[in-house]
Amino acid sequence: MSFSPQSRVWVYQSNRKFTPAEQSDILSKLASFTNQWKAHGNELLAKAEVRYGFFIILTVDESQANVTGCSIDSSVRLIKEIEQEFNVDLFNRFNMAYKVGDEVIVNSKEDFETLVNIKQITPDTIVFNNMVQTLAELETKWEVPFKQSWHSTVFAHLL
Structure with a gap:
């Protein structure tokens, strides 16, 4: 289908x-x-x-x-x-997901911010944009480098 x-x-x-x-x-x-x-x-x-x-x-x-x-x-x-x-949380938009190699990691906004701050998350780290609204966006804009995501504007002061 x-x-x-x-x-x-x-x-x-x-x-x-x-x-x-x-x-x-x-x-x-x-x-x-x-x-x-x-x-x-x-x-x-x-x-x-x-x-x-x-x-x-x-x-x-x-x-x-x-x-x-x-x-x-x-x-x-x-x-x-x-x-x-x-017993999971599926609605918390403050949980941030990113990739390390092929592994997905989910952290709280605070922990994510710390990782950006200490450069564990770099402009090239793959992050997940769960705001995508269409299948085309899911395929092209869901997994993106931090520097091309909405995350980079929210956490810009740390880069």
């Missing part, structure tokens, strides 16, 4: 890595949800995935049916259920 580059995406980042068993449980919950996700009775062309063990990504191709407020609310309810069941 192919999705338009303009498909809408929502990225939820966990404060800790999911175990393989948790990831499997989460993926089956997400699959059940996306298979029956509707907007005003219209089936939504949707998919969900877990990337790097930290990120839950929901994608909806609106070429068939538009996402409505109610359908977005139902997805948020699902994410909150996952959050409670697995």
Whole structure:
């Protein structure tokens, strides 16, 4: 099934890595949800995935049916259920994710700021821009060097 580059995406980042068993449980919950996700009775062309063990990504191709407020609310309810069941934080926008080699690390804003300050995070460190809104942006603007991300404007005084 192919999705338009303009498909809408929502990225939820966990404060800790999911175990393989948790990831499997989460993926089956997400699959059940996306298979029956509707907007005003219209089936939504949707998919969900877990990337790097930290990120839950929901994608909806609106070429068939538009996402409505109610359908977005139902997805948020699902994410909150996952959050409670697995005791993770998926809504804290102050958790910063970045890569060291192939490994993803998530830190609090304060710890991230310290790492920028002591040059452990450099202008070339890959960070995650969870504000992306389309599939095209997810593919091109989600994993970006710190210097090209919104993080660099927030933490500019440290560079």
